[in-house]
Amino acid sequence: MASSLAFSQSSRSFELRYFSPDKAANGETDFKGKTAVFSTDQRVAFLKQYADLARQQFDDPQLDTQVVTDAEVTEALNRVKAAPRPQVRQHQPLTDWKYLGYRAGQHNERRQELARWNQTKGAALADGYLRLDGRPELLTWRFASQAWRFTVSWQAKVPRQQEVQFQLSDRTRVPAATVGFGADGRLFYTTARHQRVDTLSYAPDRWHHFRVEVDLSGGETTVGRYNLYVDDRLVADYVPLERASTERLAYNKGFSTIGQVNTFAVQSAGVVELDDLLGIGYALTDRDHYPYVPETFLDEIFQEKPDIAHWTDLTYDDRQWEAGQLPLGHGSERFAEEDLYLRKKVEVGSFDRAFLNIETLDPGGEVWVNGQRVAVIDNRYPNRLDIGTFLMPNQTNQIAIKVNHFMLTEAVGELMPHSLLDLSIGWLAGRMSLDLVSAAHIESAYAHTLPLTGKADVARLKTQVNLRHGGVFRGRADIALFPWYPIESDKAAAMLSLPVNFTDSLTLTSVLAVNNPTLWTAENPSLYRVQVTLRDSKGKAIDDHTFATGLRTIDQQGGHFRLNGQVSMLNGAQIMGFRGPLEKMAVWQRCPPIEWIARELLMVKKMNGNLLRIHVHAWENSNSEGINDPRIAELADQLGVMLVWITPSWIRTGTDWRQIDFAGMPRYMRQVMNHPSIVVWEASNHPQSFKGKPVSESDAFTETIYNTVYPVDSSRLISLSSYLFHLHYGNDVGTIDYKGNPIKASWAYTAPMVTRGNQDSPTGYTKDWSELRRWPDAYRQDLLNSPERAYFDFEHEESMAQPNWELLRGKTYYRVHSYEWPYDVGTIGRKLTLDEWAESQAWQAFSAWEAMKKMRSLDYDGFSWCTLHGGPNSGTYMKPIIDVEGHAKLAYWVNKMVFQPTVAGSGNVDVVYGPDDTLTPVVMHYGPGRRVTLTVTIQDEIGKTIEEKKFDNIKLATGRNAVSLPAFRPAWDKEGHYRILYQIE
Structure with missing residues (x-):
């Protein structure tokens, strides 16, 4: 569903205000705070009005809009082009791997587990599944009692239409739920009072996937409930569990309860095949940040775990291994302590040198070629391994990779407060490729656009090419630039030929002048293909290297963030990487499917955003806390999203900034630095190791970061910390400390490309409205006034909103509050109940608009909401603007509204207007200059227009500005709520 606020040539916005004839309401009144006139009950009533109005304005009446659909993800990925390939070099992307998760002893353990089926009447193991030959009695699996919420899933197939029952119960055979195949060709499930419900048709002789989500918590009733999905389609929607007997039903006013479930059983009159039986339970904790802990209680895949002995040999039989593509992750408590093993056969011809390119083995591992160990890796760095002496020319070769398992321990670190309570956080193998090259070859190449000069019709691309040879080489290097995305051309946009003469190695730096360039922007992403060809003294091409990049510049001249020399903004949100479903969250945290990456980027694009903060x-x-997934940048390059990038060297918090991996940071940067979508390098989030210590500690921090980042890449902004206020410095130029004492900050604090930003949230956490009314303080105002550096709100607004609980029924996180719930007391006056979820969303949206509107008026350079979508805190985190199942909250639509390049609102954050108050409209704008008309319409609670005010010929200058218009007293005279609609044409 599209928002009614999405306009290209016009802009719409709205506000809700209250009019009171009481003179106490005169002046800028707080929603809650020193100047407030509202009572707590009036505040909640105001939020109810806001929720009702916002539903209408955003055309989301049920607050159930799926922000990005599967079809949109598929369409976007179909538009993405694969990376360009070299034409001379033998370059093999290594696809189609065989893989196995394995820990010591599993081969024999699994054999013993499977042996039971040889003694089970009517059961037999087939080709990786269990075949049952008709069982009038139940075949039962017993497991640890589940007393709160859990899921059970399995695959099943029947040869014809027949009755098959799958039952969940306790050991006294009290049924919780019965689902299955009906003899009439329809699926069925049971609900209260043994009622059987026939539903969708099923296809015989085809595998069907069943998933039951059981909720024994009772929730708002005393009745346990469950969801049934078949082939990912919701069949039973949070229906009451089946009950045992009439007596038990009468005892509980018509419903019986079941306190636990500990058996799964199958009963069939005919043949049924069963596979992938999996049960995952969740138990409540008393820890606010980790509300429940997952545990796999049932795991049957009915096939042997292959023996790992001699797994690196070419002759090893890997037919029982799974097939998959890189990057490939493994992990979670289900697979704790299982290392990830991979095998790949490669055919190679003749070559001089051979290099295996590995994006990452995270957290480390081993590389084997033809049974010989090539390398032991103990870090997450990208690697380019010389394997030429291990490969056999003109033969089939075996590459084998081991990725070490990961488990968080005290020696490594501590679990981040927003994580799932699963210490087996995913380990992974990144993508790999094989380069077969001549003795003289191109090792690497990088490019970035130099600052634009006075001529807008010429761009200058600086390239750095690293050449290698085992001796003396004479020849030349050709560098050419071709249009590549979205339209590809074989006609070069620029070319350069350079003689080369070197021994062993040479770094070749050059500048290509590109006439009439198509510059990369988030709105119109355009990429070029850089082709570097190395030729010998006779002109023969002996190697080449190619990559895609974009022509674009980043700077902060005049104290503004600028893209391609034009004042712009970075507007969007950040991700923490906690992606559902829950059972995949630990693995996908560091290695998500490509579909998830595309979904997150589209979520940003669809809310008028252009920024994703990693x-x-x-x-x-x-x-090593962050990630360096090149796929994010590759998709962002083409979909048009700018990125704040962290690398794994980045740290979130801590008391020692020296934990940052400065040795690894340049290696991570070089892996992704050709991507134009990356516009800011972020070194840290909010380390807390500076205040209370000498200024020299902050100086050492800034100098170390700058001396690490800037020499590698001088073309992007550098964020020392996304919460700069934690440093010792107290102003933009570093002449006072945070207490106001005079100091002299290090040169690095004000060095070129160092930018400014904090985590500003004047309406977040427990703050009342007075904080927003008085915003900003002197420190932030000084940063905003900087004539040399931009200022970003790198993480805001930190206000919470409950999800629409009706969309999450039966999920593990259904009606589970996070640690944020007490925020309501400070911001509203009391905790909102679970039934007041719409009012909760209204608070988040209303406060977001008022805060972001004021910060735009103050000339902030951009915003990153914390966070984009749900998933943190085991799915219970309430700050995201999209819930854990992908539905928009009201604040998502408000972000879409405030991110319009030109948008209008009231000139202050007055909530209750008194008899003497006037309304001063403000038009906020960034981009090319234009003239607009603003119409302000004021309506009463039932939508009747009581006044319309038109402002013609408003001049908006090129750049970023806010224009205040003449004040007027609205024609309201009756106490109550009023909606103010702003439309710009």
């Missing part, structure tokens, strides 16, 4: 981490107090 904030992915699951533990802290370590020197």
Whole structure:
């Protein structure tokens, strides 16, 4: 469903205000705070009005809009082009791997587990599944009692239409739920009082996937309930569980309860095949940040675990291994301590040198070629391994990879407060490729656009090419630039030929002048293909290297964030990497499917955003907390999203900034630095190791970061910390400390490309409205006034909103509050109940608009909401603007509204207007200059227009500005709520 606020040539916005004839309401009144006139009950009533109005304005009456559909993800990925390939070099992307998760002893353990089926009457193991030959009695699996919420899933197939029952119960055979195949060709499930419900048709002789989500908590009733999905389609929607007997029904006013479930059983009159039986339970904790803990209680896949002995040999039989593509992750408590093993056969011809390119083995591992160990890796760095002496020319070769399992321990760090309570956070193998090259070859190449000069019709691309040879080489290097995305051309946009003469190695730096360039922007992403060809003294091409990049510049001249020399903004949200479903969250945290990456980028694009801040981490107090997934940048390049990038060297918090992996940071940067979508390098989130210590500690921090980042890449902004206020410095130029004492900050604090930003949230946490009314303080105003550096709100608004609980029924996180719930007391006056979820969303949206509107008027350079979608805190985190199942909250639509390049609102944050108050409209704008008309319409509670005010010929200058218009007293005279609609044409 599209929002009614999505306009290209016009802009719409709205506000809700209250009019009171009481003179106490005169002046700028707080929603809650020193100047407030509302009582707590009036505040809640105001939020109810806001929720009703916002539903209408955003065309989301049920607050159930799926922000990005599966079809949109598929369409976007179909538009993405694969990376360009070299034409001379033998370059093999290594796809189609065989893989196995394995820990010591599993082969024999699994054999013993499977042996039971040889003694089970009517049961037999087939080709990786269990075949039952008709059982009038129940075949039962027993497991640890589940007393809160859990899921059970399985695959089943029948050869014809027949009755098959799958039952969940306790050991006294009190049924919780019975589902299955009906003899009439329809699926069925049971509900209260043994009622059987026939539903969708099923296909015989085809595998069907069943998933039952059971909720024994009772929730708002005394009745346990469950969801049934078949082939990912919801069949039973939070229906009451089946009950045992009439006596038990009468005892509980018509319903019986079941306190636990500990058996799964199957009963069939005919043949049924069963596979992938999995049960995952969740138990409540008393820890607010980790509300429940997952545990796999049932795991039957009915096939042997292959023996790992001699797994690196070419002759090893890997037919029982799974087939998959890289990157490939493994992990979670289900697979704790299982290392990930991979095998790939490659055919190679003749070559001089051979290099295996590995994006990452995270957290480390081993590389084997033809049974010989090539490398032991103990870090997450990208690697380019010389394997030429291990490969056999003109033969079939075996590459084998081991990825070490990961488990968070005290020696590594501590679990990040927003993580799932699962210490087996995913380990992974990144993508790999094989380069067969000549003795003289191109090792690497990088490019970035130099600052634009006075001529807008010429761009200059600076390239750095690293050449290698085992001796003396004479020849030349050709560098050419071709249009590549969205339209590809074989006609070069620029070319350069350079003679080369070197021994062993050479770094070749050059500048290509590109006439009439198509510059990369988030609105119109355009990429070029850089082709570097190395030729010998006779002109023969002996190697080449190619990559895609974009022509674009980043700077902060005049104290503004600028893209391609034009004042712009970075507007969007951040991700933490906690992606559902829950059973996949630990694995996908560091290695999600490509579909999830596309979904997150589209979520940003669809809310008029252009920024994704990478904030992915699951533990802290370590020197490797972030990620460096090149796929994010590759998709962002083409879909048009700018990125704040962290690298795994980044740290979230901690008391020692020296935990940052400065040795690894340049290696991570070089892996992704050709991507134009990356516009800011972020070194840390909010380390807390500076205040209370000498200024020299902050100086050492800034100098170390700058001396690490800037020499590698001088073309992007550098964020020392996304919460700069934690440093010792107290102003933009570093002449006072945070207490106001005079100091002299290090040169690095004001060095070129160092930018400014904090985590500003004047309406977040427990703050009352007075904080917003008085915003900003002197420190932030000084940063905003900087004539040299931009200022971003890198993480805001930190206000919470409950999800629409009706959309999450039966999920593990259904009606579970997070640690944020007490915020309501400070911001509203009392905790909102679970039934007041719409009012909760209204608070988040209303406060977001008022805060972001004021910060736009103050000339902030951009915003990143914390966070984009649900998933943190085991799915219970309430700050995200999209819930854990992908539905928009009201604040998502408000972000879409405030991110319009030109948008209008009231000139202050007055909530209750008194008899003497006037309304001063403000038009906020960034981009090319234009003239607009603003119409302000004021309506009463039932939508009747009581006044319309038109402002013609408003001049908006090029750049970023806010224009205040003449004040007027609205024609309201009756106490009550009023909606103010703003439309710009």
